[in-house]
Amino acid sequence: MLIKAAILFVLVMVGLAFFGRLRLPGRKPPLLLRKTCKQCGRPRIGAGPCPCGKA
Numbered sequence: 001m002l003i004k005a006a007i008l009f010v011l012v013m014v015g016l017a018f019f020g021r022l023r024l025p026g027r028k029p030p031l032l033l034r035k036t037c038k039q040c041g042r043p044r045i046g047a048g049p050c051p052c053g054k055a
Helices: 002-021
Strands: none
Touching: none
16 A cells, blocks of 8 residues: 555656646746846846846
8 A cells, every 4th residue: 555655656746747847838937037138148147137238
């Protein structure tokens, strides 16, 4: 019985991991999660403006 519960738990965790990694097409990340500046392409760290001053 304990083995069945462990296997069920692992299957549920695999299902959650699968749906957690699922990316919907056409959905853009929020502005604060964008990795690079739109204008200069430099990596953005934190929520402040880009050092280039354009975005």
